[in-house]
Amino acid sequence: MVRRLFNARGAELIPQARMSGPMPWVIAIMVAMTVIALAAGLALGNAVSSAKAEIEGGVTIQILEPRADMRAEQARRAVDSIKMLPGISGFRLVPQAELDALIEPWLGTGIGTATGSAIPVPALIDVRLKGPATPKALSTIETALKPIAPSARVDAQSNWLKPVFDAMVSLQLLAIALVALLALALTAAVLLAARTALGANRDTIEIVHLLGGTDTQVARVFQRSIGYDAAGGGTVGLALALVVILSLGRRFAGLGAGLVDNGALNWSDWLLLAVVPVLATLLAMITARLTVLHALRKML
Amino acid sequence: MTTDGEIIHFDNVGLRYGTDREVLSDLSFTLFPGRFYFLTGASGAGKTSLLRLLYLAQRPSRGAIRMFGTDAITVPRSRLPQLRRRIGVVFQDFRLIPHLSAFDNVALPLRVGGHREEDLTGPVRDILDWVGLSDRIDARPPTLSGGEQQRVAIARAVIARPAMLVADEPTGNVDPDMAFKLIRLFEMLNRQGTTVVVATHDLDLLRKVPDSLIMRLDRGRLSDPTGALRYPPRKTL
Numbered sequence: 344m345v346r347r348l349f350n351a352r353g354a355e356l357i358p359q360a361r362m363s364g365p366m367p368w369v370i371a372i373m374v375a376m377t378v379i380a381l382a383a384g385l386a387l388g389n390a391v392s393s394a395k396a397e398i399e400g401g402v403t404i405q406i407l408e409p410r411a412d413m414r415a416e417q418a419r420r421a422v423d424s425i426k427m428l429p430g431i432s433g434f435r436l437v438p439q440a441e442l443d444a445l446i447e448p449w450l451g452t453g454i455g456t457a458t459g460s461a462i463p464v465p466a467l468i469d470v471r472l473k474g475p476a477t478p479k480a481l482s483t484i485e486t487a488l489k490p491i492a493p494s495a496r497v498d499a500q501s502n503w504l505k506p507v508f509d510a511m512v513s514l515q516l517l518a519i520a521l522v523a524l525l526a527l528a529l530t531a532a533v534l535l536a537a538r539t540a541l542g543a544n545r546d547t548i549e550i551v552h553l554l555g556g557t558d559t560q561v562a563r564v565f566q567r568s569i570g571y572d573a574a575g576g577g578t579v580g581l582a583l584a585l586v587v588i589l590s591l592g593r594r595f596a597g598l599g600a601g602l603v604d605n606g607a608l609n610w611s612d613w614l615l616l617a618v619v620p621v622l623a624t625l626l627a628m629i630t631a632r633l634t635v636l637h638a639l640r641k642m643l
Numbered sequence: 644m645t646t647d648g649e650i651i652h653f654d655n656v657g658l659r660y661g662t663d664r665e666v667l668s669d670l671s672f673t674l675f676p677g678r679f680y681f682l683t684g685a686s687g688a689g690k691t692s693l694l695r696l697l698y699l700a701q702r703p704s705r706g707a708i709r710m711f712g713t714d715a716i717t718v719p720r721s722r723l724p725q726l727r728r729r730i731g732v733v734f735q736d737f738r739l740i741p742h743l744s745a746f747d748n749v750a751l752p753l754r755v756g757g758h759r760e761e762d763l764t765g766p767v768r769d770i771l772d773w774v775g776l777s778d779r780i781d782a783r784p785p786t787l788s789g790g791e792q793q794r795v796a797i798a799r800a801v802i803a804r805p806a807m808l809v810a811d812e813p814t815g816n817v818d819p820d821m822a823f824k825l826i827r828l829f830e831m832l833n834r835q836g837t838t839v840v841v842a843t844h845d846l847d848l849l850r851k852v853p854d855s856l857i858m859r860l861d862r863g864r865l866s867d868p869t870g871a872l873r874y875p876p877r878k879t880l
Binding site: 551560643 | 698699700701720721723724725728732738742751752755756799
């Protein structure tokens, strides 16, 4: 019944601006910013979870003995002891060549030959636990190693990156807060637009009322009008955001950094981003409907 | 209290805008179905204010109004549209929707009432033809003359066959021939059972409807020159 306030010949009760007014472009900007903020939040979330999963069960044992022969002996014993511990899924004594490669960017090659003595680089054992590296698991390893390798230092790998993870989680929360704020701003913008449209079409609304039109009929006219604007603006906003996200993605991919690569968006993330304009349209329509109904209640 | 057969009953109704003096005072009368009423009075006598009460654009400041057996003062807002759909209104200033064509303006009461699109094309074209605007169906109000706009407004008021037609100076902007034709249309509707209330200060118009009853407003108070407000009404002019 309400749909018939619009007829087959396209006449509509409220004049339609159709992308020519400011509203669709305000919505386009809101949606673009929301999609970018959400993409950032999702990418950070992915990076954190992926990196956490990788190093969650990772433990590094450093044998800090300065004498090379004793260091090698303690490392060998430590490896033998770790083999016997429960909850270990794998381990690896990092070869000397790899250790040399690690310090090479700072100290160069042939340092032992040049100085007459080798630098006492700690022996490293990379251990993978079956579960997360909890304080209890670390304590078990430390207890086992203490008698055979007193210079051993046991660290959970996740501890090193904790400040980074914390910062990333904060950024993720910031992104979520931005999305919420943008939704609030969109609601406020639609509320203002609906009130302005109500004011501008007050005479038409009064006539429709006097002809027997209901509040619901009038509200649906506005709801539909704002729905068109929001759908158009949302599509433009999504397109703009996708251009930004894809170009930023290409730039980050060029960095070749592991943490950044882990932040790639998966298909469910893309789906969620695509839903943003739909949600924005629904939010705009509901806001318009409630605003108009509320305002109409004050009329006879 | 209303009795059977009454469609409108005013009981000691008063109306004031803001804190000004009352523009309508102590109105008590009853309108009966199938009657033709003229509401006369000098400019500023309160004709338009009384009509606004009749077509539910305004609530009175005091008194009681019953319309079609319903208390129009306490009726919930949700039930007002049903009451309003039984009333056709010709506004003094036409109040056509400027961006809609003549066809769409006239079709509006039917669309609001839920008629199907295919059911309204014929009646709308017929009524526009009847008021002599068959060649202006797609014209928008700003492109129509005052008389043409008035005819569109009248077509819109009668298209849904209302139980009561309220018209505020409906012939003010049309030539005498068209005025006569419009009054004949009102009479035709009246013969089909529609109660007609026409506000006018055109005395010639009163004479064109010999069976009509006259309600006269004088500074917001009603006088009853033809016994319109009594029951059974006295039928003299």
